[in-house]
Amino acid sequence: MSMTYSYYKNMQLNNIIFVYQGEVTADLVSSILQMVENKLEGEGEDRKVKKRVFNVMVECLQNVYHHLDALPPTDASSSVRDKTALLMIGREERDYYIITGNHVLNDRIPDLKARLDRINRATKEELKQLYQEILTGTGFSEKGTAGLGMIDIARKSGQKLGYDFHPVNDKYSFFSLEARVSRIPEK
Amino acid sequence: MEALRIESTHKTPRVILDPENGIFEFSGRSIPEDSVGFYAPIFEWFDQYAKNPLPVTHVRFDLEYFNTSSSKNILELLKRLEAIHAAGHEVRVTWYYDEDDEDMEETGQDYQALLNLPIELSVKIQS
Amino acid sequence: MVASASEVAPSAALFHAYPLYRNMLDNSIVFMYYGPITPDLIVDILNLIDYRLSGSGEEKRISKKLFNIMVESLSLGEDVNRGHSTLLVRQLPYLYTVSIGRRINAAAVYELKTFIDWVNMLSPEDLREAYHQLLQPPTSAGLPTSVADVPSISILDLARKSSEYLDYLFEYLDENDAFFSLEARIRKNHS
Numbered sequence: 139m140s141m142t143y144s145y146y147k148n149m150q151l152n153n154i155i156f157v158y159q160g161e162v163t164a165d166l167v168s169s170i171l172q173m174v175e176n177k178l179e180g181e182g183e184d185r186k187v188k189k190r191v192f193n194v195m196v197e198c199l200q201n202v203y204h205h206l207d208a209l210p211p212t213d214a215s216s217s218v219r220d221k222t223a224l225l226m227i228g229r230e231e232r233d234y235y236i237i238t239g240n241h242v243l244n245d246r247i248p249d250l251k252a253r254l255d256r257i258n259r260a261t262k263e264e265l266k267q268l269y270q271e272i273l274t275g276t277g278f279s280e281k282g283t284a285g286l287g288m289i290d291i292a293r294k295s296g297q298k299l300g301y302d303f304h305p306v307n308d309k310y311s312f313f314s315l316e317a318r319v320s321r322i323p324e325k
Numbered sequence: 326m327e328a329l330r331i332e333s334t335h336k337t338p339r340v341i342l343d344p345e346n347g348i349f350e351f352s353g354r355s356i357p358e359d360s361v362g363f364y365a366p367i368f369e370w371f372d373q374y375a376k377n378p379l380p381v382t383h384v385r386f387d388l389e390y391f392n393t394s395s396s397k398n399i400l401e402l403l404k405r406l407e408a409i410h411a412a413g414h415e416v417r418v419t420w421y422y423d424e425d426d427e428d429m430e431e432t433g434q435d436y437q438a439l440l441n442l443p444i445e446l447s448v449k450i451q452s
Numbered sequence: 453m454v455a456s457a458s459e460v461a462p463s464a465a466l467f468h469a470y471p472l473y474r475n476m477l478d479n480s481i482v483f484m485y486y487g488p489i490t491p492d493l494i495v496d497i498l499n500l501i502d503y504r505l506s507g508s509g510e511e512k513r514i515s516k517k518l519f520n521i522m523v524e525s526l527s528l529g530e531d532v533n534r535g536h537s538t539l540l541v542r543q544l545p546y547l548y549t550v551s552i553g554r555r556i557n558a559a560a561v562y563e564l565k566t567f568i569d570w571v572n573m574l575s576p577e578d579l580r581e582a583y584h585q586l587l588q589p590p591t592s593a594g595l596p597t598s599v600a601d602v603p604s605i606s607i608l609d610l611a612r613k614s615s616e617y618l619d620y621l622f623e624y625l626d627e628n629d630a631f632f633s634l635e636a637r638i639r640k641n642h643s
Contacts, residue, residue, distance in 0.1 A: 139621040141479060142551045142633040146538040148472075149486035152465040156485040158500070159476040160543075165503040173496035180492055224473040228465055239469045300463070304470035314469035336491040356491045356523060390498075390519060392527040393605045400587050425512040428520040428613050439584055 349384040355391035364398040387421040553633035560600030
């Protein structure tokens with residue numbers, strides 16, 4: 139039972155609103171979005187901020203979907219629950235943050251890192267350009283949508299993307315992605 | 326007597342109290358912010374209704390879920406029906422529950438035990 | 453293997469994401485929430501858990517039970533002027549647990565603990581009897597309607613619905629407040 143207390147402290151410390159761990163289905167995603175929307179609404183969050191959090195969240199969840207989809211069929215002998223993901227949202231004084239976590243194959247990491255770094259280095263204008271390049275098929279994503287999703291998240295969030303790859307075993311790593319949305323409404 | 330109709334929200338039940346058409350119904354969820362505030366006008370309505378009730382009042386409860394603060398209010402409501410019944414007017418209550426919802430069934434049994442009122446427990450037909 | 457562009461200042465939570473995920477997985481935690489609990493939120497959380505359960509093909513009878521227990525647990529954490537509450541839902545192979553955590557008046561810890569201990573000792577018939585008494589406040593037969601701002605009927609309700617021992621924890625936070633958590637369990641093979 140001390141578990142509830144340690145999570146209480148953890149959530150308080152990290153300004154977490156909620157965390158979900160498990161399989162991600164379309165229905166589940168829509169119920170999570172609904173909850174976030176109502177919660178921000180109920181607490182009288184600025185309309186633009188609310189919309190932005192919502193849009194970024196939609197893209198983040200979509201992105202998890204793509205990553206899970208790209209995984210090979212689960213190996214029954216493996217102890218890694220590769221199809222389960224983490225979804226979390228928090229609210230700090232200045233920002234909301236949305237963190238998703240999912241497994242990726244280790245050999246995908248260099249490419250993902252290169253993309254994320256490129257996205258993070260790009261200016262607003264360059265992001266827009268990159269986005270259009272990919273849409274028209276001249277950009278860097280071989281599968282298209284996965285690369286597009288992250289650019290979209292970056293554009294909608296208006297801030298750099300945070301990321302972390304945590305090694306799980308010789309096949310998988312856990313990829314955490316953080317998008318932030320400023321609570322200070324744009325003029 | 327004027328009918329009382331309250332549309333359901335995702336946290337409060339739909340209420341229809343319509344003597345003219347003989348419909349008395351509570352359906353949906355009951356987890357209001359302020360359950361006393363929600364049920365107060367319903368109590369008032371029944372207090373008025375008690376003065377001149379129909380020969381037969383058949384009340385249906387078809388609730389999806391509710392919290393204990395609503396259970397207390399529902400008991401209060403049923404007590405008003407009990408009084409109408411005790412005054413010699415026929416009152417029947419049907420308490421619907423989902424076949425898989427043993428807690429809802431048990432709540433119906435609680436009311437049966439606590440009141441001197443014909444309460445029929447009825448399994449909901451799955452739609 | 454942390455690498456971000458130099459100007460990025462991600463939250464500490466990002467680097468806790470994997471340990472948190474592992475921890476939740478190891479403890480079979482599906483969902484946790486921290487903040488104020490309102491009826492709207494209750495509805496949204498129930499929806500989410502509903503999808504989760506139907507996704508894992510749970511028996512309707514068990515889903516209903518879990519739902520009813522969640523409704524009351526959430527009500528127990530609702531409308532607290534003492535800050536935020538916590539909800540934790542676990543899905544184990546043979547068991548679900550719903551824990552609610554909130555602040556209470558530190559001076560009332562002993563009273564509340566004694567009350568839950570008493571509830572835990574009651575037979576199903578005695579529980580039913582006590583519950584009936586509390587439903588009708590004027591005749592509550594000496595039972596307190598609330599203990600430490602916690603409605604005693606909620607505790608009885610959870611004990612009845614879960615038909616299991618209610619687990620609890622108290623932690624003193626400061627001289628005024630204590631953290632109180634209550635866990636109700638739903639056994640899947642319960643008949």
